[in-house]
Amino acid sequence: MRAGAISWRAALWSVGITAGATALSTALFRADAPTNYLIVYLIGILFIASRYGFWPSALAAVLSVLASDFLLIEPTYSFAVARPQDGITLGVFLLAALATSRLTADLRTRADQALRREQRMRFLYELTRALGGVRSADEVAAATARQFAAGTPWRCELALAAPDGRLLAATDAAAPARPGPDPALAQWALERRQPAGWSTSTVPQQDRLYLPLGDASRPLGVLMLQPKTPTLFLLPEQRQMIEMASSLVGQALERLHLAREAQEATVRVQTESLRNSLLSGIAHDLRTPLASIVAASSALLHDPPRLSRQQARELTQTILDESRRMARLADDTLEMARLESGRVTPQRDWYPIEEIVGAVLSQMEPALCRHRVETRLPPGTGLAQIDAVMIVRVLENLIGNAIKYSPPGSRIGIRAEVEAGRTRLWVADEGPGLAAGEESRIFGKFVRGAAAAAQPGVGLGLAICRALVEAHGGTIDARNGPAGGAEFSLVIPHTEAPPQIPAEAEPLHAR
Numbered sequence: 001m002r003a004g005a006i007s008w009r010a011a012l013w014s015v016g017i018t019a020g021a022t023a024l025s026t027a028l029f030r031a032d033a034p035t036n037y038l039i040v041y042l043i044g045i046l047f048i049a050s051r052y053g054f055w056p057s058a059l060a061a062v063l064s065v066l067a068s069d070f071l072l073i074e075p076t077y078s079f080a081v082a083r084p085q086d087g088i089t090l091g092v093f094l095l096a097a098l099a100t101s102r103l104t105a106d107l108r109t110r111a112d113q114a115l116r117r118e119q120r121m122r123f124l125y126e127l128t129r130a131l132g133g134v135r136s137a138d139e140v141a142a143a144t145a146r147q148f149a150a151g152t153p154w155r156c157e158l159a160l161a162a163p164d165g166r167l168l169a170a171t172d173a174a175a176p177a178r179p180g181p182d183p184a185l186a187q188w189a190l191e192r193r194q195p196a197g198w199s200t201s202t203v204p205q206q207d208r209l210y211l212p213l214g215d216a217s218r219p220l221g222v223l224m225l226q227p228k229t230p231t232l233f234l235l236p237e238q239r240q241m242i243e244m245a246s247s248l249v250g251q252a253l254e255r256l257h258l259a260r261e262a263q264e265a266t267v268r269v270q271t272e273s274l275r276n277s278l279l280s281g282i283a284h285d286l287r288t289p290l291a292s293i294v295a296a297s298s299a300l301l302h303d304p305p306r307l308s309r310q311q312a313r314e315l316t317q318t319i320l321d322e323s324r325r326m327a328r329l330a331d332d333t334l335e336m337a338r339l340e341s342g343r344v345t346p347q348r349d350w351y352p353i354e355e356i357v358g359a360v361l362s363q364m365e366p367a368l369c370r371h372r373v374e375t376r377l378p379p380g381t382g383l384a385q386i387d388a389v390m391i392v393r394v395l396e397n398l399i400g401n402a403i404k405y406s407p408p409g410s411r412i413g414i415r416a417e418v419e420a421g422r423t424r425l426w427v428a429d430e431g432p433g434l435a436a437g438e439e440s441r442i443f444g445k446f447v448r449g450a451a452a453a454a455q456p457g458v459g460l461g462l463a464i465c466r467a468l469v470e471a472h473g474g475t476i477d478a479r480n481g482p483a484g485g486a487e488f489s490l491v492i493p494h495t496e497a498p499p500q501i502p503a504e505a506e507p508l509h510a511r
Contacts, residue, residue, distance in 0.1 A: 038093045041068065045097045049104035057101035065094050120241045123151035127245055131252040140252050144223070148245075153228045158249070160221040161190060161214070167222060186210045186222045193219070198227070199234035209234075211242065213250035220253040286329070289322035296322075346387035346471050350498055353382045353416045353423065360395040361414075367400070370408040375415070382418035385494040390468045394476075395427065397461040398488050402429035406485065421494050422474075428487040433480040442478060465490075 041064035049057035070079055073086050081087040130143040141158040148156035159167040167186055185203055189196040189210040197206035207226055214220030223246045234242075296315040299307065307315070354377050361373065384391075395414075402412045410430040417424045434442070443466045462478075465488075469476045474492040481487040 038064075038068065038089070042093070042097060042100070045101055046104055049101040050108050053108065054102055054105035057105065058098055061094055061097035061101060064097070065090050116237065119151070120237065123147065124241065124244055124248065126151060127248055131248060134252060134256070137253065137256065140249065140256070144245075144249050148225070152241075154225040154242075155228060157224040157226075158221060159186060159224065160253070161219045165191070165219070182206060182208075186224065190219050190222050198225075199239070209242070211246040213246060213253060218254070218257070220250055220257070223249055286326060289325050292322045293319050344467075344471055346390055348385050348387055348472070348495070350383045350385055351388050353377055353384050353418065353425075356384065356386070356388060356391060357395070357414055357416065359388075360392055360399065363392075364396060364399055364403075367403050368412070371403060371406065372409070372411045374411055374413045376413070377416050378418050382416065382423075383498045384416075384418060384423035384492065385496065385498070386423070386472065386492055390471065391425075391492075394465045394468050394490065395425070397465050398427040401461060401488075402427060402431070402486075405429065406431035410485075423492045423494070424489065425492075426487060426489045428481050428485060430483075430485040433484055433486050434478060439478050443476070 041061075045057050045060045045064065048060050066079070068090065070077060073081060073090075074083075081090070127144070127147045130147055131140060134140050134143055137158075137160055144158055145156045148154055162168050167183070167190060182197075182203070185196050185206065188202075189212045193212050193215075194202065195212070196202040196210045198204060198209045200209065209225045211223040211225070212219065212221075213223055225242065296318045300312060300315050304312070357375060357377060361368065361375075399412065399414070406412065406429040412430075413426070413428040415426040415428075443462045466476050469490050469492065472492045473495075474490060476488065476490040478486060478488050
């Protein structure tokens with residue numbers, strides 16, 4: 001119906017332009033100069049050829065010859081020709097008009113084809129660029145629908161294939177898709193790997209075209225297209241463009257699927273590596289205290305008469321120390337697992353810095369007996385908004401590291417400042433310091449510094465410190481001190497202004 005309407009319109013244009021050219025020629029030129037007014041007819045014929053193609057322009061050419069012969073060439077009002085040269089002129093004009101009409105129509109056709117080709121390439125380019133940055137199936141569906149709506153006469157929907165073969169809506173993976181009026185046909189296209197619906201041999205009366213995505217080994221989904229206006233057929237170049245677009249959509253979904261599989265494989269490898277590192281570190285750290293406990297308990301059990309009271313006390317102390325070391329290792333492992341679960345929320349309140357540091361030093365007094373401890377705390381009562389138990393644990397780990405890696409008799413410095421809106425804490429030692437590049441790496445799980453090879457541990461202490469500080473919204477870093485040794489500093493921001501009159505701090509209880 002659309003092609004017929006264009007033909008009638010072209011015929012009307014042919015008649016109208018021929019009549020107009022005849023009237024203009026009659027008014028401007030004499031009947032004894034036919035070559036002049038034939039130029040007027042030729043201009044109208046070329047206009048029709050450039051606008052509607054060859055056949056309407058050929059009709060205009062024939063009408064122009066007949067009109068000029070009937071109205072302008074002697075004898076007028078008759079199709080007879082008085083002079084032979086006038087008949088030759090009309091014949092040559094007709095041939096020239098038909099030839100130029102054909103050339104003009106071909107040029108117009110080629111220009112239209114080039115324009116449609118450029119539009120198709122631009123659409124495919126824009127679709128490729130839009131799909132290049134997607135990170136989920138929802139984004140693929142949104143980008144595809146947006147590009148089809150902007151650059152083609154079709155509406156687009158996307159349904160994804162579930163692992164069990166069912167079609168699911170791309171916008172809601174938990175809800176079944178509703179791919180138009182015939183979900184069964186979309187499922188058929190997915191299972192048979194064949195297009196179905198509009199403009200195909202399978203149920204062509206449908207108003208949607210169903211294109212399967214993926215291959216037989218991995219079906220990805222179905223691309224559903226619906227024309228914005230009813231048409232009777234799909235042009236070959238349009239079908240080619242749709243197939244290329246569906247291939248691009250399928251490649252985008254395949255890329256996301258492969259990226260997800262690669263990520264899962266990477267996570268599995270990293271999990272397995274962490275598990276092996278954890279088991280290796282725990283086994284290594286448990287071997288020494290277990291051997292010491294077994295040896296000491298065996299001596300107490302089998303040779304009590306040979307042991308003096310001092311020796312028995314030393315063996316009992318060894319069992320106690322190694323048991324505490326094993327309990328500490330178990331506590332660190334469980335604490336790291338709890339922090340990584342994301343269920344830890346600091347219970348923040350205002351505490352005096354002096355009380356926090358005093359509680360840590362009191363608990364670690366036996367371990368600090370062989371070191372000099374220097375503290376520099378804010379004058380007066382400096383308040384920090386913290387979870388006291390968490391920060392005590394952080395300071396215990398940092399001071400424990402300083403004890404472990406600094407020689408006996410060396411200094412361990414603890415410094416604190418309360419600034420506007422935040423609290424800063426430093427722990428420094430006089431040990432070997434940090435190797436180049438270790439400043440941020442040592443806060444990772446199961447990572448130990450170069451100086452830690454001869455020391456027991458699995459590399460969780462600093463990772464726990466970072467997790468606890470970041471739970472407060474703060475930061476922690478490490479560097480080498482100006483005079484040598486390592487220096488750890490942490491910053492904890494306050495979420496509100498401190499109270500005007502500090503209340504008496506709550507007692508601290510270790511976990």
